[in-house]
Amino acid sequence: MLLIPCPYCGERPEIEFTHGGQAHLVRPVQPADLDDEQWAQFLYMRTNTKGVHAERWRHARGCGRFFNALRDTTTDHFLAVYKSGEAPPAA
């Protein structure tokens, strides 16, 4: 079980969190301007990174907040956590 450092609550066990998928997916302001291909890209295509992955977590059974994290998907080590809306720190 991962130990996840919530930026608001500190290190808590994985069971208190839900995974929020890849981070920094910007929902287009005008979806109507995208063609089907681009829209499908937004809906479905993910980087599936082997290595440092920017992803979202939600401390669902704690403070309830979303935050972002850099996690190495090969080791499950958390390199950094940062608040929703912030840019990822230089890894």
Added chain:
Amino acid sequence: MTDFRSATGGRIDRSKPLRFEFDGTAFEGFAGDTLASALLANGVHLVGRSFKYHRPRGIFAAGTEEPNALVTVIRDAARTTPNLRATQVELYEGLIAESQNRWPSLKHDVGRINDALSAFFPAGFYYKTFMWPQKAWKAIYEPLIRRAAGLGRAPVQADPDRYAQRYAHCDALVVGAGPAGLAAALTAADRGARVILCDESSEFGGTLLSDTAAAIDARPAAEWVREAIAALAQNPRVTLLARTTAFGYFPHNLIGLNERLTDHLASPPVHQPRERLWQVRSRAVVLATGAIERPLIFPGNDRPGIMLAGAAQTYLNRYGACVGARAVIVTSGDECYQTALDLHAAGVVIAAIADLRAEAAGPLPDAARRAGINVLPGSTVVGTEGDLRVKGIALGAVRDGSVQRTEHIACDVVLMSGGHTPSVHLFSQSRGKLQWSEDLRAFIPGQAAERSQSAGACRGIFALDAVLADGAAAAINATSGAGHDRPARAMTVETVPRRAIAYLGALPQPHSSRDKSFVDWQHDVTTRDLELATREGFQSIEHVKRYTTTGMATDQGKTSNLNAMAIVASNLGIAIPKVGLTTFRMPYTPVTFGSLAGTSRGDLFDPVRKTPMHAWAEAKGAVFENVGLWKRARYFPRPGEDMHAAVARECLAVRGSCGIFDATTLGKIEVVGPDAATFMNRLYINNWSNLAVGRSRYGILLRDDGFIYDDGVVARTASDRFHVTTTTGGAPRVLALMEDYRQTEWPDLKVWLTSTTEQWAVIAVQGPESRRALESLVEGMDISAGAFPHMSVGRGTICGVPMLLFRVSFTGELGFEINIPADHGPTVWEAVYRAGAAQGITEYGTEAMHVLRAEKGYIIVGQDTDGTVTADDAGLSWAIGKNKADFVGKRSMDRASMKSSDRKQLVGLRTKDARTVLEEGAQLTAKPGQKAPMELIGHVTSSYASSVLKCPIALAMIAGGRARIGHTLYVPMPEGELAVEVTSPVFYDPQGARING
């Protein structure tokens, strides 16, 4: 008295004899014996029949790596445990054990025929044979094959024992209490760290328990062990866990330990848990997991009596059991010469030591020669004899690269050793990188991925002085930087230099033998199987493993993985490390399900959610169903009624006068704030800006991919406040989706969300008489038809309790939903029930609720939809807000595939015979009488007998469904094909007049 008990020695308690039974025969052993050691002391080697070929098999090892001696231990009908390694079963008075996988008996097993027919059962035979006729596989072949092969039988009764669970934190978790682990634990404890030391065996000490020659700090090793344990036991910061297996290494240094508490006791105390699961989060982990001896690969290497050499030494020195009367030892290292000397001193004849090395020189081989033991360097093994017990061994000599058969030696036990394989299982589970050591011809831990240190034999260090120093160093590394500073205590050892070469792969042969050379004993995998796999084109070790099943038995290849790898490398003509290892997975050894479940079983498996009115429904005899974690009353049978009759009556009562229904479980979310309407507009498909305060609307929530996610009535109770309802199962995920958009997509909006599902009890009153039933109780509101039209919302009180009243209907009748603070649910419910008696108010459950809404074509998200249904598919395009620039899911509606007229659409179905109720999930075809594979065009989503319409009705999702209304379709079923007519999904009151009553 037993024939093979040594005169003296061993750590058994000779003052405490124990009686036990194996396969119905009574034997004697001593306290401190394992089942295996006690059987060997009684001269018993034959303990099982192999998995596939049913060959006789004997005890092979002394520890958890044992592949052959799998037994079933029986306390009673429920407390029966199969597949236990006899080497780990601790003897107790009255123990009853049985061998497995044989019939009618161990000595005479009819399954032996598989061995004679083994040419037809090579690796992967079931991919090539037993294929025709197709029907025979399920009925005949598979049951037979499953019965013929296998290990033990599981008990059929529920496990009656209790299992405990515990969490712990420490600075240093030391896995393994052999010399490396003890040195590490002592060092870490000296430095003030909190230490947990665990070992899978009943005693701490590891190899030191079998090594009577070793001395530490000028004392016998056993004494050093005793003192070390005493020192650790006195330390309040140290926890000692014997009989505890570290079975899994999880991320961020979470280690799973399974502690066995009572299996070694003759009469376990009734209130004692049988096992305890520890989840330990440790600042650092020291892996002192030791090494496992390698067997040798030669023809006929699996007869009972052929075993690992180190095991023989353990049986003698730790358990006082001589494994035989006349032994031949085959070895690639000096270690076995000490074993030979120990056995020789105990009276076992050592007929020969066949050394695989070209030369056998050094202090230990010399000592053996001085003792009169025949030492044969440059040897190989070309065969063995004996059926239920080995009788003899045929040796060969390797000269200048060729092999000649030399002599045949009579013996009753063959002890083999190809060196040791470091146990890197836990290190690998932690995703540490392994590195290949050409010297050891083994993988050892390389770069660790977690904060762990490996020490001793598990990283290829075998000399005792180096092992102790390594353990201490590992503890220092593990505890540095945390304020623990003292250096390690001194531990001095006098050693005898030993040489060994690590052996891998098959022994050289003069020519190919008819006899099988086993690589994986537990899964009956031979060298020929590995050759077959590479010949058939399997090159990846992952494929070879799965095709041959080598390493896939309960021992997970502990004694076979590396030899298999070496043979595959040789077959493919590549270097061994290039073949690679398959992935190590937890558990290291099998863990009881009960231990992992802990208290999560039976009534405590899941939390149960009940509504405030649950007790009333229970008292009324309701039959409940599970909806997620909730208990919901499904129907209220009167005496003599089955479900069908009860539901028929309930539906007629609702449409005839009125019914009362508990709708509390549906999700409720308060969306509040100046931007509440904006938020709702962006999320749901509907237009919310034009919803007046005091009005409600049926809302639909899509995902951005355009598919229906949830639905529910949404009321505007103030300009900045929406009361959003969701499906029962959908409540948590709707709130989660809302929070996702609120926090991460539109954080600028001033809106807040609160779940109020459990704050409101909801009482639905539905039917033409529903208003009359309620009127007398409602205060502060005018609920007449004109003042409170359909889809109104208002605040008032009922029985003096604050109420939010909805005029809303899921039945298509005039209806209301009373929302009161949950604690008042029962009193208000009873008051409504009493007040409605004059109207014949009838309690109804979820089944009647399902039928009534289906009669009106109302969907249930998750039943009629499955995550691939759009609003238009479900016939709900009318609900989409006009002129909305964007909402979640809108863009996807314009994707080409989402506009296809061939999409599955919601329709109704009536069976032509007006009698048969369709099965939910049944498939539909357009053409009758097709043969498989048929062209399927849709499926039944909801299906009921309708007492109101006096015929069965169904809802279905059918390709191009709306265009097929009026057409006939077919439902192929095993009993015959049913014809159905496609109709509108609204079966009852299509004009919707009754809802306005």
